[in-house]
Amino acid sequence: MPEAWSPESWRTKPAAQQVAYADPASLARVMEEMGRLPPLVTSWEVEALKAELARAARGEAFVLQGGDCAESFDDCRSDSIASKLKILLQMSLVLVHGTRKPVVRIGRIAGQYAKPRSTDTETRGDVTLPAYRGDLINRDPFTASDRAPDPVLMLRAYERAGLTLNFIRALTDGGFADLHHPEYWDVSFAKDSPHIAQYQKIVDGIRESLDFVGAIAGADSAVSAVLRRVDIYTSHEALALPYEQAQTRTVPRRAGHYNLSTHFPWIGMRTAQLDGAHVEFHRGIGNPLGIKVGAAMTTDWLLGLLDVLDPHNEPGKITLIARMGAPNVAEKLPPLVAAVRNAGRQVLWMCDPMHGNTETTPSGIKTRRFENIVDELEASFRLHADMGSRLGGIHVELTGEDVTECTGGARGLSDTDLERAYKSRVDPRLNYEQALEMAMRVARHLRP
């Protein structure tokens, strides 16, 4: 029998990547307040997503999960949110067209404010301070007061997440995501993008199909109504456990607890220890869960995680997000896919082609090469297909803006271009053009 679970039972386990707050009373006040405030999402939505993920695991849908590596409070602006929404919608349109399947859209958004770090401190000259861990934990400027963890930032993160979600919900409910009006998602600087003509062709094709449906079924039909709205779900790495705990609660007419800070929390590579606090926390919530699976993952470890996190083998419950690095896929992925299948596990496999392909340029800039990202994706599609398995989604770090953080792509960005518009404070993201190009490459693999 597993020990009793509660939203705070994780405190009895070793917790990686956590910070010590200097003023526990202030932390307790913040958590109490967050627990009283309304949830960001509802259990209905969480269960609806779980059902969608179960469909994707059966091959009846494809999942697109994307957004910032780290959201920042400053970026909680209408243009930045709208452009992320636009690129997700454009990519999903390309994927729907390619796969002829529904696409489930999940934004790394409205909560992606805490980051794991490989070292606890940062040293500049002879000054050593705590590392910056995301806006939910501390502040980026290199001063002692900015880098001190501040519990009030948890509350600011919850509020920013609420503002972000409110805007997304208002846009999608108001018709912004209507498939009949893809022109709403046009991006002003994309006019001379290398892939824009191909994208436009897809848009025109879809418009024609919609006109056809409208003519047959009527513009006010149920089919047309469905096409008028899309759901956008949210996800983030559930890293800062006090934040996640504070929004975890029971709801009327459903059993158990839900983490209502997001629809889809995931466990990162650095916090997936079987006996650790993050696994303990996640085993007790009803949300669907993502687990990052890196090259260091063993079959025993992975099967152990599935036993703890999904004892009932529930459809849609577990998504395994492989992030191997292009050179490791061929060796590391097949044994894991085989072991999961042989254990009779129904999981959804996704590919995160970003985090295993990070490198540093000779001049010290963190980047990722588009070719390696696409290589990992293509190798993963092939491997799953060869094994009679299925890659049911992709997880990417992107922005809808014209940044230069990853090299390559149709415009052939080089290391020297990186200096032009590098804005990420953590990992390099695909820019608008690279994200769209990736969707087209993926769609080619998924054509029925």
Ligand code: PEP
């Ligand atoms: C991330 O997705 O931002 C991340 C840190 O990933 P991973 O845990 O896979 O390194």
Ligand code: CO
């Ligand atoms: Co990242």
